[in-house]
Amino acid sequence: MGELSELFAPERIAVVGATDRDGSVGRAIMENLLDSFVGEVVPVNPKRESVFDRPARDGVGETDADLAVIVVPPDVAVESVREAGEAGIGNVVVITAGFGETGSEGAARERELKDVAEAYDLNLVGPNSLGIMSTPVGMNATFGPEDAAAGRMSFMSQSGAFITAVLDWANEQGIGFKDVVSLGNKAVLDESDFVDAWGTDPDTDVIIGYLEGIDDGQRFIRSAREVTQDTPIVLVKSGRTDAGAQAASSHTGTIAGSDEAYEAGLEQAGVIRAETVQELFDAARVLESQPVPERDGVAVITNAGGPGVMTTDAIGDSRLSMASFTDETLEAFREALPAGGNVYNPVDVVGDADNERFRDAVDVALGDENVGSVIVLACPTAVLDYEQLARDTVALQEEHEKPVAACFMGGARVEAAEAPLAEAGIPNYFDPARAVDGLDALSRFRDISEREYDEPTAFDVDRERAREILSSVEDRADTRLGVEAMDLLDAYGIETPEGDIVDAPADALEVAEGIDGDVVMKIVSPDILHKSDIGGVKVGVPHEEVYDAYEDLVSRARNYQPDATIIGVQVQEMVDLDDGVETIVGMNRDPQFGPLLLFGLGGIFVETLEDTTFRVAPVSEAEAETMTEEIDAAPLLRGARGRDPVDVAGVAETIQRLSQLVTDFPAILELDINPLVATPDVVKAVDVRLTVDPEEL
């Protein structure tokens, strides 16, 4: 595949299916291209002599183009792409619809298209795409009604209609783009390819996108991690909610992965996820134009107390904080402000403040070393010239090189201020919460760009033994394993309680006698999922009662389900919960991101409180530690209410060892260690359940 950057900088574009017939897609593309493309546009249409006064070629092979745009009907589209490949044209945009989105015939056609693209090593966008744009060469190779203005954001979208709507709106707002791509069905090029390409594009400062799914989650994480060290990525990934996921799935025809996986994967990728269109562009605009703040303290300079309080609330809702001023700053404010003013943050320069007083206060705040950014928050007054305040704000922002957000409240009175602010990339909002959201995105990107991604630790494990244990399902009708697979954990160095599974009462007693103190006994049967519900668990059994307890457990199981397969009874040491916390560590395999690890509060709280956090495996030590810090119950692990802290490092190591296990064995479809009991001294996996796919072994 040629460099993807070439897709956006062609010199000659062949339009296969070009026409000047009214209302046709082929005409729309020709018009858009002829309108402003700096290179040559070559129509291909064997049925016409010329299109828009340009001689039409019979085939794409005769065009000498470096980009072919395909708008012919679906039944001949693949052949056209083949001809393009044959002729050495490396870049192809397939506008034509009627592929994977339309049922089995279309799906077969899409597979064929993919094969051709592979055979000729093509950069292929689509099919079912609105097209692509690149403003530096004036290329609008879409059939949409709007041209993009020039800018430094590059934008990809899985919805062509959304591109049309955004461009119409962006043109009005003065927002420009470098490249725009309608991803279509993503038969060949997908979101990861464009992340890679734009990550090294000197003309792209921010990558934004609307996605309904990510094809290869693991690859996306690798690509985006690399790119977001320098270039921010802001995405709307729709299908966040159950209803939305169902709608996305029926719209794109793909199996929706869980939103937990997307949430975790996008976070690990360093992507800033926007929930709404407004959030997407509010974040993108400041990331394009403003420097990142060196610290999270914000100074609010206002001529109105009430809006100052609202802004403080919005800062309280965000990852930012109200800056504490240095003594010098406070002194400067005391001198500059009249009685009734407030020198503490939010700084109230008072309703009678003129431009000079307002400007000086913003200047002082920006000069304070504790201040990472400033919000200039103004209400209209008779003595304040908004346009002048805008110009002062812009000049001070440039002088201090710190991010500044503007919240000039009002309507008609603000209009004159909009242009100088917008020109300097300082968006102005009526609602202080949106100004804060912008600064929040800058702060998040600073942290993302400073992240270090460590390699996962490779523990010394017994992989062969693990494989043997997993292979035991091959002899069974059932692919689920329970406590009989505790040795699997052992093979990967995850500590389990002393004990064993036995199939005779005398053996149970023998195992118990090897254990100090009372024991726990559990029925072991693949047919009994909820052991407690049938009285299949006995806690605190003294040695002298072990024999009878064995008999009782087996008879309970038989009563419950006469034909149940009973593997035996597990006899286990008691793990003291008094100073411990029950947690859960688990994994399920996501169709897009692969192994998704879960950590949370365990026991009876798992389902009810859902105090959990997720990561895509493999995870590094730092990521595993972060997981133990992210749950609401984290302080319990660290010794809340006078308790001793539990072995949190041991919990994090268990997460990493599980991460290694599920990465090593794609055959493990899902696995739960619940509870994983953590005490101040030990971390032990008390119970395990997993499902294995024998085909993958």
Added chain:
Amino acid sequence: MGELSELFAPERIAVVGATDRDGSVGRAIMENLLDSFVGEVVPVNPKRESVFDRPARDGVGETDADLAVIVVPPDVAVESVREAGEAGIGNVVVITAGFGETGSEGAARERELKDVAEAYDLNLVGPNSLGIMSTPVGMNATFGPEDAAAGRMSFMSQSGAFITAVLDWANEQGIGFKDVVSLGNKAVLDESDFVDAWGTDPDTDVIIGYLEGIDDGQRFIRSAREVTQDTPIVLVKSGRTDAGAQAASSHTGTIAGSDEAYEAGLEQAGVIRAETVQELFDAARVLESQPVPERDGVAVITNAGGPGVMTTDAIGDSRLSMASFTDETLEAFREALPAGGNVYNPVDVVGDADNERFRDAVDVALGDENVGSVIVLACPTAVLDYEQLARDTVALQEEHEKPVAACFMGGARVEAAEAPLAEAGIPNYFDPARAVDGLDALSRFRDISEREYDEPTAFDVDRERAREILSSVEDRADTRLGVEAMDLLDAYGIETPEGDIVDAPADALEVAEGIDGDVVMKIVSPDILHKSDIGGVKVGVPHEEVYDAYEDLVSRARNYQPDATIIGVQVQEMVDLDDGVETIVGMNRDPQFGPLLLFGLGGIFVETLEDTTFRVAPVSEAEAETMTEEIDAAPLLRGARGRDPVDVAGVAETIQRLSQLVTDFPAILELDINPLVATPDVVKAVDVRLTVDPEEL
């Protein structure tokens, strides 16, 4: 006090301190009033012959006005108000600043002002107010630069600057108002008064406001409950966050109550609380103009799949749901839509849909009995006329009398559609999430207006005994009570474990022998707050060990703090936790709302998980039940994971009995029952702590 409605419909307004001096507040008010007020404006200024060519009176007593606006300096303002009262002028707006907001001298002046207002029974707005407006009589009695347009929202604000900003913006947006009030320092009239007044005002359809505090929470709840049966109230109450509360407190000089109290109080009052300015107006606009939906199912009709998914996500985030269509509707869509369309919700009429197809689909959806409201979601295409779609949408909304939200995405292309939509009160947003927020507010208001507020149950309790127990603090240095006050709960019918407090080991044994099974023993001392930390609690003590346990507990307490007051040892029955849940029920007294009840998950989870909910007491049975349903752990109470459900009705009754106790005794400053153990059979208060104010007994 005369009817507050008279404040907004004066016939003669006296402006005390009227002047035509440039840049003065007195001039600004005269100009604003002369501009459009339908009645007479009478300037009062003993130093001038005339103001704006109107003869100036020497005193307000000579004006025969029914509203006096006071703009004289603070040192003479109170006297002017007195004169107005003397002259029988019942309505006064004090613009003058320099009262409570400026320190002790100003506070004294404000008290004086209040006394005068009371003596003459005045409707007094302010002091430190921007003024008031009422559009039906063209009255702008403010010194702000903007006039309000006529409309059916009435707006109060604790920030004058915010009013100025909002009006400038609202005029641009075509949003009008009936009355506008700048509350100022609220020396006399406060938010509750205006809620009452606007609640019976036939020209006010929506009440909106910006508040930094509510003066009398209990009164506000009563007023707002009544009003919101018909008229929606949407408020921003700032100081939500810790930082914001601090800023609000320094801005208004009042003690900030907890945001938990505001959140609970506003909910109980039936107020829709907006977090941001955008939310405030998005909600208010639809509440003013659209009918409430009869059901929460929303139909989304779109010509673009991607935005349809985004909208579905936004609906998933809200209290609304995606409507399921009837078979007739599905059949109608199947007939009307081409291949590639989607007849299920979100309905995709496909990108090539013309106005007729789009219109018909919206019509069908609105006709479906399962559909409560419709979102018309459109992306620009060559075949769709946005203006026509707007007109069709308006006509269909009126025909079906169901709420409709518009999300016509785009910029310049949408402009022509804005006017017909806005005229019909259908706000149009680029971001589907905002359209959904509007429908969400309508649905919330429907539920609020249908609420029934039951009286709290009056349980038969032993109030005298409770008073005696509380009075025991009068003999002590400490105003805190612990387990020695368990009888207080008993007096109010809250069950406690069997047992007693004793001060000799032999007595301990006697109590234990009256209890079936092992006992719990706890040291009882006002000086030892965290009993567990010093080993001051013994669980599962067999009778034969009770004597020694007593000695041990006392000696531990002595070791910990030699001079501790030791009341004795509590000997208590063991409450079996195996099938129980530890909860917490508590109360603290909020400065604005009074007794604030808390219910939540108890034990070690209280502080860490903060799984709690709050209500202002007194609560009805229904409210207490709702509290038990609102915590995240609610399913645990109702028998999650195969456990038996606990006695939830008993928990709710305990909440109500506590509500009655803290309402009966304002002397109880705070009280926690933790844990309140709930099992399938019993609900028992195992431990209690409270603080009593002897002055209030």
